[in-house]
Amino acid sequence: MNFYDTIFYFFAFVTLVSAAIVVFSKNIIYSAFSLLFTFFGVAGIYVLLNADFIAVAQLLIYVGGILVLLLFGVMLTNKVVSVEMKTGTLQTIPASIIVAMTAGALCGVFYMTDWKIVRSVPQMTTTANSLGEMFMTTYLLPFEVASVVLLVALVGAAMIARRDRAIQNLKPKI
Amino acid sequence: MEQLLKTIFENDLFVYVLMAVVPLMWVLPYALFAVWLERKVSAHMQDRLGPMRTGGWHGWAQTIADILKLIQKEDIVPKAADRKLHFLAPFVVFIGSYAAFAAIPFSSAYIGSNINIGLFYIIAVSSLVVVGILMAGWSSNNKWSLLGAMRSAAQIVSYEIPTALALLSIVMIAGTLDLQEINHMQTGWFWNWYLFKKFPFVFIAFVIYSVASLAETNRTPFDIPEAESELVAGYHTEYSGMKFALFFLAEYANMFAVSAIGATLFLGGWNSPFGNFMSGPLWGVFWFLSKGMFFVFVQMWLRWTLPRLRVDQLMYVSWKVLTPWAFACILGVGFWTML
Numbered sequence: 001m002n003f004y005d006t007i008f009y010f011f012a013f014v015t016l017v018s019a020a021i022v023v024f025s026k027n028i029i030y031s032a033f034s035l036l037f038t039f040f041g042v043a044g045i046y047v048l049l050n051a052d053f054i055a056v057a058q059l060l061i062y063v064g065g066i067l068v069l070l071l072f073g074v075m076l077t078n079k080v081v082s083v084e085m086k087t088g089t090l091q092t093i094p095a096s097i098i099v100a101m102t103a104g105a106l107c108g109v110f111y112m113t114d115w116k117i118v119r120s121v122p123q124m125t126t127t128a129n130s131l132g133e134m135f136m137t138t139y140l141l142p143f144e145v146a147s148v149v150l151l152v153a154l155v156g157a158a159m160i161a162r163r164d165r166a167i168q169n170l171k172p173k174i
Numbered sequence: 175m176e177q178l179l180k181t182i183f184e185n186d187l188f189v190y191v192l193m194a195v196v197p198l199m200w201v202l203p204y205a206l207f208a209v210w211l212e213r214k215v216s217a218h219m220q221d222r223l224g225p226m227r228t229g230g231w232h233g234w235a236q237t238i239a240d241i242l243k244l245i246q247k248e249d250i251v252p253k254a255a256d257r258k259l260h261f262l263a264p265f266v267v268f269i270g271s272y273a274a275f276a277a278i279p280f281s282s283a284y285i286g287s288n289i290n291i292g293l294f295y296i297i298a299v300s301s302l303v304v305v306g307i308l309m310a311g312w313s314s315n316n317k318w319s320l321l322g323a324m325r326s327a328a329q330i331v332s333y334e335i336p337t338a339l340a341l342l343s344i345v346m347i348a349g350t351l352d353l354q355e356i357n358h359m360q361t362g363w364f365w366n367w368y369l370f371k372k373f374p375f376v377f378i379a380f381v382i383y384s385v386a387s388l389a390e391t392n393r394t395p396f397d398i399p400e401a402e403s404e405l406v407a408g409y410h411t412e413y414s415g416m417k418f419a420l421f422f423l424a425e426y427a428n429m430f431a432v433s434a435i436g437a438t439l440f441l442g443g444w445n446s447p448f449g450n451f452m453s454g455p456l457w458g459v460f461w462f463l464s465k466g467m468f469f470v471f472v473q474m475w476l477r478w479t480l481p482r483l484r485v486d487q488l489m490y491v492s493w494k495v496l497t498p499w500a501f502a503c504i505l506g507v508g509f510w511t512m513l
């Protein structure tokens with residue numbers, strides 16, 4: 001086993017173990033925090049695949065954005081408002097059917113795809129430049145659509161947050 | 175340097191570990207020195223003397239004595255605390271702030287990892303610190319800790335935006351995210367530094383970055399997460415001994431990291447300000463560290479000069495002042511670059 005294999009197995013181990021904790025832990029805070037290690041492990045695997053830009057984007061978006069937001073939500077409800085939040089086992093049969101179907105589909109994709117195996121990986125060149133060029137040329141439309149979707153989400157969030165005040169303004173003033 | 179070490183030791187793994195440990199050899203003595211400096215700077219600004227006895231000359235050994243004391247202290251964990259997360263939090267915070275050093279170029283010959291997206295990486299890993307702080311605040315099971323952690327996370331997340339936007343205007347001029355290449359572009363006399371290019375846009379971006387980086391390190395005037403008059407010590411209230419020392423070390427490491435990024439992007443990093451005079455890999459280390467330490471000094475200076483902001487003022491500064499100006503800088507630099 002060479003150096004890179006060791007690193008790969010390390011990251012794979014971190015990802016799998018922490019993902020298992022996310023799913024099986026009864027304490028929702030543990031689930032939220034072990035997501036940190038899952039994201040970290042996945043980022044490490046991206047780096048091994050020469051996708052450094054995606055790895056860093058993964059860290060920035062998932063750890064810096066989504067995980068912090070998640071923790072914020074969990075903490076505010078759990079400790080400050082003192083609501084007991086527990087994960088339990090509900091709806092076992094429909095859940096297992098859906099899980100079996102998803103797993104089957106994923107395995108199908110995995111076995112039917114014609115994986116390209118490259119023996120020697122070329123030395124990493126600048127990924128950021130080519131990604132940027134692709135975003136501005138080939139994938140301009142999806143890129144713009146994604147930004148519009150994000151903008152709509154932002155406006156929607158602001159609308160929901162300010163709805164109380166808007167409704168109060170609508171009421172006739174006596 | 176990596177190639178040289180590889181030919182000397184002929185063991186890749188050993189060289190990688192060595193490359194990773196080099197910044198630590200700077201961070202640890204620097205933190206000891208900076209804590210002492212902070213106390214001296216604060217003392218002299220308030221017309222006091224500060225520590226004067228330990229070690230003789232101006233109490234130079236005071237922080238060494240302090241760290242020895244901290245090592246011997248009992249590690250107290252509150253009964254109601256969540257033991258696992260309470261244990262893990264200081265490590266996550268320190269790893270988050272130390273990870274940034276992997277991509278900081280200390281000299282033309284030394285950079286931990288010469289990845290071509292170094293700047294993006296540094297912005298991304300700094301978010302690990304937020305998770306660690308939330309972990310510390312939540313697991314302590316203490317109102318002050320939790321409030322401090324909440325404030326800290328809200329503050330760091332909001333100030334990341336103006337920081338990143340201010341850095342983007344430099345990226346647009348340089349056309350690269352590689353910090354070593356950004357350094358090479360600023361070679362020559364000090365007027366080649368990006369600070370003096372595209373006046374006044376980059377200068378404004380520099381001011382925005384300095385203000386926002388102060389907030390990112392939780393330092394006065396943005397120290398509401400650990401506001402001692404309201405929250406005892408914020409998220410690390412319930413920590414003692416070496417774990418507390420790790421938080422302290424992480425804070426000082428973070429101070430140097432943001433200063434180093436500022437120095438690299440705006441003030442030429444390891445470049446000598448006088449052209450070829452005193453330039454070279456070893457002089458590069460000298461210039462880089464002195465520029466970084468200058469910013470660290472400025473952070474201390476501001477801390478002991480300005481009062482603390484209120485929470486609403488803090489958010490006002492980030493969202494209504496710094497972010498729009500940062501956008502204006504990006505637009506200005508963008509149009510100028512296209513012309």
